[in-house]
Amino acid sequence: MPSPTDRFSDRVENYVRYRPSYPAAVLDVLREExxxxxxxxxxxxxxxxxxxxALLLDNGNEVFAVEPNGPMRAAAEKLLAPYPxxxxxxxxxxxxxxxxxxVDAVVAAQAFHWFDPAAFGGECRRILKPNGWAVLLWNARRLDATPFLRGYEELLQKYGTDYARVRHENVDESRLDCFFGTSARRRSVENFQPLTLDGLRGRLLSSSYVPADGDPSQAAMLSELDDLFAREQTNGQVVIEYDTEIYFGQIA
Structure with a gap:
């Protein structure tokens, strides 16, 4: 399997177009908390x-976007070039x-599960100003809220190459405590992503744990996805529902 740094290099176009954003309510939580x-x-x-x-820049913040993957970093540079x-x-x-x-805060969105929590915690202590904050974000897909979401999860379980091993839900309290050095606080807000069939295909193919182009199982996976969409769509769309999970604390 590719390293965490490299595994999204062939998924960048779909990642840019079809990954969900974070709701503005995240900013409300961070202002309050x-x-x-x-x-x-x-x-x-x-x-x-x-x-x-983009969410933070729209709030007026200065953002240092740290990313080791060259193609993903280049996509961000192109997308966010208008922001000084x-x-x-x-x-x-x-x-x-x-x-x-x-920096006043460190944010890791949809990324912490790829990190060494102790080493990342040490780096946060180094770069944070006194009394600075660490924030972890995930768009956590609801697995069983609708027939469509149940079918989508079954598809991932069937075709995912290393889905069970790398999914962010594997982050447990021990990893969080190792990072924060104390118990973090948690809030969540709702997030919804309506998708056409093309959007759903792109969303699936943006995931690093599904068969890539050239893999013979990709065609069968997409055929089953098309059938799922046909059964569950309403007015030409399905909706992926998320709980955007927000963990925050000051590194001990």
């Missing part, structure tokens, strides 16, 4: 194609290259 203001500087670690960075407060950084969670005590 940690005092987020537009003048904070933020390290967005494992920033990928810039989905979470956006800075792309070639670095990793464990070695961001950012200056010591340089």
């Amino acid at each position: 940690i005092g987020l203001t537009p003048d904070w500087s933020i390290a967005d670690v494992g920033s990928g194609t810039g989905i979470s960075a 407060k956006f800075h792309a950084v070639d670095g990793t969670a464990e070695a961001t290259t950012l200056d010591a005590r340089s």
Whole structure:
């Protein structure tokens, strides 16, 4: 299997077009819980194609988007070029290259499960200003809320190459405690992603754990996806429902 750094390199186009964004309610939670203001500087670690960075930039924040994967970082640079407060950084969670005590918060969106939690925690302590905050975000797909979502999960279980091993739900309290050094607080908000058939196909193919182009099982997987869509669509769309999970705390 490809390394965490490389495994999305052949999925970038679909990732940009079909991955869900984060709802604006995330910002409301962060304002309420940690005092987020537009003048904070933020390290967005494992920033990928810039989905979470865009949310923070729209809030007025200066964002240092740390991403080791070249194609994903290039996509973010293209997407976010209009933002003068956006800075792309070639670095990793464990070695961001950012200056010591340089940011007010560290955010990792849909990425923490790829990191070494202890090493990432140490790097956060280095780059955070005194009393700075760490925030972990995930769009957690609801697995059993509708017949469509049950069918989609069954499809992933059937065709996913290493789905059970790499899914972010494997992050447990021990990994969170190892990172934060204490118990983190948690909030969640709803998020919904309506998709046409083309969008659903792209969303599936953006996942690193499904068969890639050239894999003989990809065609069978997409055929079953098309059948699922035909059964469950309403007015030419299905909806992937998420709970956007927000963990936050100050690194002990």
